[in-house]
Amino acid sequence: xxxxxxxxxxxxxxxxxxxxxxxxxxxxxxxxxxxxxxxxxxxxxxxxxxxxxxxxxxxxxxxxxxxxxxxxxxxxxxxxxxxxxxxxxxxxxxxxxxxxxxxxxxxxxxxxxxxxxxxxxxxxxxxxxxxxxxxxxxxxxxxxxxxxxxxxxxxxxxxxxxxxxxxxxxxxxxxxxxxxxxxxxxxxxxxxxxxxxxxxxxxxxxxxxxxxxxxxxxxxxxxxxxxxxxxxxxxxxxxxxxxxxxxxxxxxxxxxxxxxxxxxxxxxxxxxxxxxxxxxxxxxxxxxxxxxxxxxxxxxxxxxxxxxxxxxxxxxxxxxxxxxxxxxxxxxxxxxxxxxxxxxxxxxxxxxxxxxxxxxxxxxxxxxxxxxxxxxxxxxxxxxxxxxxxxxxxxxxxxxxxxxxxxxxxxxxxxxxxxxxxxxxxxxxxxxxxxxxxxxxxxxxxxxxxxxxxxxxxxxxxxxxxxxxxxxxxxxxxxxxxxxxxxxxxxxxxxxxxxxxxxxxxxxxxxxxxxxxxxxxxxxxxxxxxxxxxxxxxxxxxxxxxxxxxxxxxxxxxxxxxxxxxxxxxxxxxxxxxxxxxxxxxxxxxxxxxxxxxxxxxxxxxxxxxxxxxxxxxxxxxxxxxxxxxxxxxxxxxxxxxxxxxxxxxxxxxxxxxxxxxxxxxxxxxxxxxxxxxxxxxxxxxxxxxxxxxxxxxxxxxxxxxxxxxxxxxxxxxxxxxxxxxxxxxxxxxxxxxxxxxxxxxxxxxxx
Amino acid sequence: xxxxxxxxxxxxxxxxxxxxxxxxxxxxxxxxxxxxxxxxxxxxxxxxxxxxxxxxxxxxxxxxxxxxxxxxxxxxxxxxxxxxxxxxxxxxxxxxxxxxxxxxxxxxxxxxxxxxxxxxxxxxxxxxxxxxxxxxxxxxxxxxxxxxxxxxxxxxxxxx
Numbered sequence: 001x002x003x004x005x006x007x008x009x010x011x012x013x014x015x016x017x018x019x020x021x022x023x024x025x026x027x028x029x030x031x032x033x034x035x036x037x038x039x040x041x042x043x044x045x046x047x048x049x050x051x052x053x054x055x056x057x058x059x060x061x062x063x064x065x066x067x068x069x070x071x072x073x074x075x076x077x078x079x080x081x082x083x084x085x086x087x088x089x090x091x092x093x094x095x096x097x098x099x100x101x102x103x104x105x106x107x108x109x110x111x112x113x114x115x116x117x118x119x120x121x122x123x124x125x126x127x128x129x130x131x132x133x134x135x136x137x138x139x140x141x142x143x144x145x146x147x148x149x150x151x152x153x154x155x156x157x158x159x160x161x162x163x164x165x166x167x168x169x170x171x172x173x174x175x176x177x178x179x180x181x182x183x184x185x186x187x188x189x190x191x192x193x194x195x196x197x198x199x200x201x202x203x204x205x206x207x208x209x210x211x212x213x214x215x216x217x218x219x220x221x222x223x224x225x226x227x228x229x230x231x232x233x234x235x236x237x238x239x240x241x242x243x244x245x246x247x248x249x250x251x252x253x254x255x256x257x258x259x260x261x262x263x264x265x266x267x268x269x270x271x272x273x274x275x276x277x278x279x280x281x282x283x284x285x286x287x288x289x290x291x292x293x294x295x296x297x298x299x300x301x302x303x304x305x306x307x308x309x310x311x312x313x314x315x316x317x318x319x320x321x322x323x324x325x326x327x328x329x330x331x332x333x334x335x336x337x338x339x340x341x342x343x344x345x346x347x348x349x350x351x352x353x354x355x356x357x358x359x360x361x362x363x364x365x366x367x368x369x370x371x372x373x374x375x376x377x378x379x380x381x382x383x384x385x386x387x388x389x390x391x392x393x394x395x396x397x398x399x400x401x402x403x404x405x406x407x408x409x410x411x412x413x414x415x416x417x418x419x420x421x422x423x424x425x426x427x428x429x430x431x432x433x434x435x436x437x438x439x440x441x442x443x444x445x446x447x448x449x450x451x452x453x454x455x456x457x458x459x460x461x462x463x464x465x466x467x468x469x470x471x472x473x474x475x476x477x478x479x480x481x482x483x484x485x486x487x488x489x490x491x492x493x494x495x496x497x498x499x500x501x502x503x504x505x506x507x508x509x510x511x512x513x514x515x516x517x518x519x520x521x522x523x524x525x526x527x528x529x530x531x532x533x534x535x536x537x538x539x540x541x542x543x544x545x546x547x548x549x550x551x552x553x554x555x556x557x558x559x560x561x562x563x564x565x566x567x568x569x570x571x572x573x574x575x576x577x578x579x580x581x582x583x584x585x586x587x588x589x590x591x592x593x594x595x596x597x598x599x600x601x602x603x604x605x606x607x608x609x610x611x612x613x614x615x616x617x618x619x620x621x622x623x624x625x626x627x628x629x630x631x632x633x634x635x636x637x638x639x640x641x642x643x644x645x646x647x648x649x650x651x652x653x654x655x656x657x658x659x660x661x662x663x664x665x666x667x668x669x670x671x672x673x674x675x676x677x678x679x680x681x682x683x684x685x686x687x688x689x690x691x692x693x694x695x696x697x698x699x700x701x702x703x704x705x706x707x708x709x710x711x712x713x714x715x716x717x718x719x720x721x722x723x724x725x726x727x728x729x730x731x732x733x734x735x736x737x738x739x740x741x742x743x744x745x746x747x748x749x750x751x752x
Numbered sequence: 753x754x755x756x757x758x759x760x761x762x763x764x765x766x767x768x769x770x771x772x773x774x775x776x777x778x779x780x781x782x783x784x785x786x787x788x789x790x791x792x793x794x795x796x797x798x799x800x801x802x803x804x805x806x807x808x809x810x811x812x813x814x815x816x817x818x819x820x821x822x823x824x825x826x827x828x829x830x831x832x833x834x835x836x837x838x839x840x841x842x843x844x845x846x847x848x849x850x851x852x853x854x855x856x857x858x859x860x861x862x863x864x865x866x867x868x869x870x871x872x873x874x875x876x877x878x879x880x881x882x883x884x885x886x887x888x889x890x891x892x893x894x895x896x897x898x899x900x901x902x903x904x905x906x907x908x909x910x911x912x
Contacts, residue, residue, distance in 0.1 A: 014846045021854030022842040024789015024829035028855060031788040201889045203793040203801055204855040253791070253855025254889050285794040476852045476890065637849030641891055645852065648892030672798035672887060680893045681877075681884040 008487040008494050009700060012637045015480035016499050017251070029207035029223035029250045034278035037209065038067055040264075040271045041123035041281070043113040043130050044291065045105030048357035048665035049139035049152060052105060052112060052132060059129040060115055065122035067275035069130070071113045072100040074270050076237050080157055085236075088229065088512065090261060092236055094326035098360050099237060099266050105134065106154055106325035107358050108666040109290030116271035116279045139357040139665050140166070143299050143320050146356040154325065154355045168327035172350040173335050175407040181314025181346025185305025189382050192301045193375040194731040195714070196658040197322060199294040200364050201649070201677050204253020205285060206292060210268040211278040218245045218269060223252040225259045225473055226512035231504045237266035238273070248503040249473045256649070257363030258293045260514050289670035294659070295364035296321035296329045300375040302338075310389050312398045314346040315339050319372055321353060324360040329353045333368025333447075336408035337711065338376045340446040341417055341603055342398045347407040357665060363514060365646060366447040366707035370653070370714060374732070377443035377715030381722065391442050391719070392430070392605070396421045410601075416629025416693030417603035420444070423689050424605045429625040437612050438622065439724025444605045445711025449704035450515030451596035454522050455508030458486065458529040459589035464575030466490060468526055469502040471510025472518045476645075476706060477638030481519045482526055484634050485700060489530040491557040492574060508593040516704025519634060520695075521596040527699045532590035540584045541572045598697025602708040604628035606647070608716040612724050617740030619721055620682075621651050627689040631703025636690065643709040644686040650713020652678045656733050760821040762787070763831025771818040778802045780818035781828060789829035789858045793887065800886030803859035803866075804828045810866040812885075829858035832865065840910075841865055841903045848899040852890035860886050864900045872908055876901065 020026040057069045078085050078093040085092040096102075101110045113130050117123035138152040145151060146166040153164045160167040182188060208222035218240055224230045227247040235242045252259060264281045272279040283292070298321050305314040317338050321329035331351025339347050351368075384391040399421060400406065402414045424430060424442065434440060457469045468486050472478065479499040487494035511517070534554045541559030542549040551566035552559050558571035572580075581588055609623040626643040633639040656676040662668045669675045694701025714732060722728045727742055755770040762785060769784040776795075781787045781804070790813055793799035797812040804813045805827045806820075813828075832839045841864050844850070851857040860883065867874060867882045874882070879900050880893070888896065 012847075012849065015849070017854070018846045018851070019838070019842075021851055021857050022838065022845050022861060023833055024787070024858045026854050027788070028791065030792070031782075202853075202855075203799055203887055203889055204791070204853070205793070252853060253793075254853045256889070282792075285796065285799075477849065635849075637895070638852070641849055641852050641895065644892035644894045645890045646892075649889070671796055672794045673796065677887060677889065678892075679884040679887060680897065681880040683880075683893055685876075685897070686892045686894045 006488055008484040009634050010636065011484060013480060013484055013494050013635065015477055016483050017474065017479055026251045028204055028253050030282045032209050032221050034209060034211055037278040037280050038116050038118050038275060039120040039123050040114055040116045040268050040279045041120065041127050042111045042267065043127040045101060045110040045112050046108055047105055047134055047136050048108050048141065049137040050105045050134035051137060052101060052103060053135055054133045055113060056131040057113060060126040063122065063126045063129060065118040066115060066126045067118065067277055068116045068271045069113060070267060070270045070274065072102045075100050075266060076239050077102065087232055087236065091328065094328060094360065095233060095261065096237055098326055099263060109287065109359060110325065114267040114271060116275050141356050141358050141661060141665055143297065143322055143354050143356065146354050154357065166355045167352050168323060168355050169353040170350060171331055171335055172348065173407040174348050175405065176346035178314050178316050178346045178348045182305045184313045186308045187386060188303060188305040189379050189386065190301065190303035191379050191382065191730060193378065195298045195371055195374060196732055197294040197297040198653045198657045199289060199675065200256040200258035202254030202256060202258055205283040205288045206263050207282040208264050208268050209278060209280045210265065210272045212269060212273040216240055216244050220245060220247040220265055221250055222265055223250040223259065225252065225255045225475065225514055227473065227504050228471065228509055229260065229512050230262055230265050233262045234265045234269050238269050246503055246505045249501050252473050252475055255475055256365050257367060257514060260363050260512050263292055285672065286670040289675060290667055291359050293359065293362045293364065295367060296323065296361050296371065298322065298371045300371065302375040302379045304379050304383055306383055308387065310387055310394050310397045312342060312344050315344050317349045317372060317376065319351045321351065321368065321371065322361065323353050323355050324358045325355065326360045327353050327355060329361055330363065330368030333366060334372035336448065337369035337446045338372030340406050340408065340601065341400055341444045343400050343404040344398065349407055365649065365710040369445065369447050369711045370650065373443065373445045373711045374714040377712060378718050381441065381719040392421055392425050395444055413600060414693065414696060415600065415603060416691050419691045419693060420603055420605040420627045420629055423627045423691050424607055427607065427625055427689060429607050429623060429687065434609065437614060437724055439610055439720045439722065441608050441716045441719025441723055442606065443712035443715035443719060444603065445708055446601055446603050447516060447707040447711060448601050449520065449599040450517035451521055451599040452517055453509055453511040453595050454525045455510050455593040456522060456525040456529050457507060457589060457591040458526060458533050460533065460574065460578050462578055464573065464578035465496045466498065468497060468499045469507050470522045470526065471502055471507045472513045472522055473501055475513050476642055477635060478518045478522065480638055481634040482522060485523050486526055486530055489527060490574065491555060508591065516602065516706040517599060520599050520698060520702045520704050523700055523702055524596045524698060525592045525594050529590040529592040533588060536588050537577050540577050540580065543584060544572065544580065545569050600695050600697065600703055602629060602703050602705060604708040604712055606712040606716040608720045610717060610720040610724055612721065612739065614743055617736035617743060619655055619734055619739060621717065622684055624684060625687040625689060626709055627691060628705065628708055629691045629693050629703065630705045631695045632692055632701035633690050634700060634702060639690060639705050640688040642706045643688045646709025647686050647713055648678050648683060650710050651683065651717060654714040654717035654732055654734060656735055658733050756819045758819055758822050760824055760826060762826045763828060773819060775818045776814050777816040777818045777821055778813040781813060787828055787830050791855055791858060793855065800863060801856050801859040803862040803886065805862065805866055808869065810863055829862055832861060839865065840907055841900065844899040844903040848895045850891065850895040850899040856886060856888040860888065860896055868904055868907065872904060874904060
C-alpha cells in the first residue's frame, strides 16, 4: 500500500464510538439490566492461607430472598493429577481454583462461595450466614519469604530441584556462552533490584449480567478483553457447551491485561442456572484490589559485561516473579524482552515463577517486560556512567538491527530501534537545560507483539454504506483505526463505515484483545474482506457493462473502466451497485478468518526529566518524551494515546504504586485513596515522537503499539532520579518515604 | 424504615423517586432513574467517575445520599448536550481523542464544565488541579488537559 498519499490512514478522525462515550450513552458492564434480574455476591476468604474443612450453606439458603448458592462443588474440577488443560496461556486447573477455592484458600479475597438474592443487601447478608470451617495455615507473601527453606508451601504437589517448593517453574533464553563472554569483558556491572506488584488500575470494576434459560441457552453481558475467552472459560467451568453461550462484549472500561481472565462470569452463570433468574454481579473497588490482577512483584539480578569502548559482550539476568496464588507469572516477558534491544553475543536470561499468598497475577501491559527492562536499563545507565559514555550512544553502539539474532529466538527483520535512539538524540528535549535538583534519564524497551486468530465481516448495506464487524473488544480506539483503513480501501468517507464488535454467536472466533495484537490482526482480516468485496463490486460492474471484470478498476468509491479501451461507461458508485445488488447476484459482503502471522516486535526509547523535592522526598516528572517505532500510525491520536497512557502507568509504578500489607497478611490499601495512581496534577504533558518503520509483513505496515510504552518507563525515571541526586535506587516505588530515607542517609560513594 | 419519597430536578426535568435512606445519589441515578452515564469506579469519592453537579456545585454522587437531592437541581452527563448539539467540551474531547475506554469520560466532562463555569480562562495548572479528583488510567491526561484548555479558549472567543 502507498503510505504517502493516503486519504484516511493517518488521519485523526472522530472515533465511531465517540459520541456515545461523551454523552453517557455507551453501555459498560454494569450499565445493563434484565427483567427479573437478581443480584449475586461473593463470600471471600479472610485468610491468606487456610485449609477449607467444610462449608455449610444451609442458613444462607434459608434466608428469604436468597435464590441460589454455589460453592466449588458446582464448578467443573480440572484435577491436578490429570495435567494441564490450557486455554491460551491459562491452565484451567488454576483457573477453576482461582474463581472458587477448592481445598484451600490461598489469599485474602479468594472466593469460597457465591449467593444470588433478590437484592444486593440480602445477598450480602446471606454471605455472612455461610459457615466456613477454616484451618488457618502459615503464609508467605513476599518472594524472599516464599523461597525460604521452611516456607509454607502453597501447592504441596510441586517440587523444584527435587524438594517441595513455591518455585513453580523456570524458563531461560540463551545465546553463546556467558562464561566466555564475561571472561572477554573489561568491565562488569552486577546489580539486584526489586519491584512491587502493581494493579492494572482500570476504573471500571469487573461486572456481568447473565441469563441461563431452562434449555441451557446462556446470554452473558460482561466487559472483558475477549468475549470468546469469556465464552470458553465459562463453558469449561460450568459444563455448558460453547454453542449455547452467547457472550456479548459490553464497552470495556479499561483492562490493560487485567480483563483477560474471568472472575465473576462462571459464578453468575451457575447462580443464574440454579435460580432460573438473570444474575448481575458487580465487584466493589475493594474486591478488585484484593482479588484481581495485579502484575508480579519481582526480584532481579542483572550482570552486564562490556569492552572499554562500550561493546557489550555478555549479559546475565535472573528474574524471580511473584505469581500469586497460582502459577503463571509473566516470566516469558521478563526473560525474552529484557535484552532484546541489544546485539549481545553471550546472553543467559532466566525466569522463576514463584507462588505466594496473594491474588493470582493477571497480564499487565507487556507482561513481565517492564520488570526486566527496569533492571537491565538501570545497569546500562551505570555502565554508561562508568565508561563516561552518553547513555543513548552506548545503546546505539549495541543496538539490535535487521539480522540480529535475539536470545529468545528470532532473527530480527527490518526494525526501527536505531531510529528511536537517533530520534531521541536529536529531540530538543535531550539537549534542554536542567535546573537544580533536576535530572534526566533515558531507557529503551521491547515487546514481542502478537498476531493470532482474528475474524471480520465487511457488509455493504442496501443504501451503499459499510458495516464492519470484528471480534475484538476495543480498548483503546481500534474501531477508529479500522474505520480509517476500511474507508481507505473502499475509497469512501470514513463516516460511511460503521465498525462494531460482534458477540460470540455473530462473528467468527477472535482471540483476546491483548499483546498489542488487535489493530495488527483485525486490519489484516478486514483488508482481505474488503479486497473480496471490491472483487465482487468489480464483477457486478463488469456484468452490468458486459465487459471483463479485469477491465474494471475500483477507485474513489466507484467502479471505472480501467481505460478508454475497456469501454466508455459512467462510474458505478458503491450506492449504485448496492441498489442493483438484488438483481445482480444478491447481497454484497465478505467474511475472513485467519490465524494472522507476521507481528514484529516493537521498540521504544524514552527521555524523562524529574525534579526532586528534597524536603518532602517527592519526585516529580517535569518533562517526558516517548519515542517509539509504531510501524504505521493509522490513527495518530490513538497511537499517541497508547504511548501517553503507558507512560503514566509507568510513572505510577516507578514513584507511588504499591500494596501495603498488614500483619494479618491482608492488603491495607485496597482503594484509590491509598493505592496512589497518578492523578492529573501529578503529571506534565507527555510528548510523543512517532517513528514509522512499516512492518513489511502487514498490508498497512501496522505494528502493535500498546505494550511497549510501559516497558522503559521505570528505568527512565530511576535513571533521571540518579542524575538529579547522584544516588541510585534499586527498588520501586521511589516513593517519598523511601526517597527521604536515602536523602537523609549519610553520604557514601556508590559501590562500583 | 420505609422508603423516602424524593422530589427533585434532574437535567432541568422534574423528577420523583423512592429510595432507601442509605442509598446514594449515584444508586438512584443509575437505578431508579436509569441514568447510567454516571459511573461507579470506587464508591469512595476517589475516582470522580460519578461526578454530577448539585445546584451548580461539583460533587461525587457516590458520596451524596439520594434523599439529599430533595428540592435541589441535579445535572448529569445526560444533560450536557442540547438535543443533537454537543457541548463544546464534548466536541473537543472527540476531536482531541481525549478518551480511550470512556469510563471516566462522563465525570471528566461534568467536572470540566464545572471548572469552566467558574473560571473561563484556566491555566494548565488550574486545569490539572481541578481535575485531580477524576482518575483516568488510559490517557495520561495529556489530551484531556489540552481539550479543556482549547475549549475554554474557543468559548471565550465565542462569548466576546
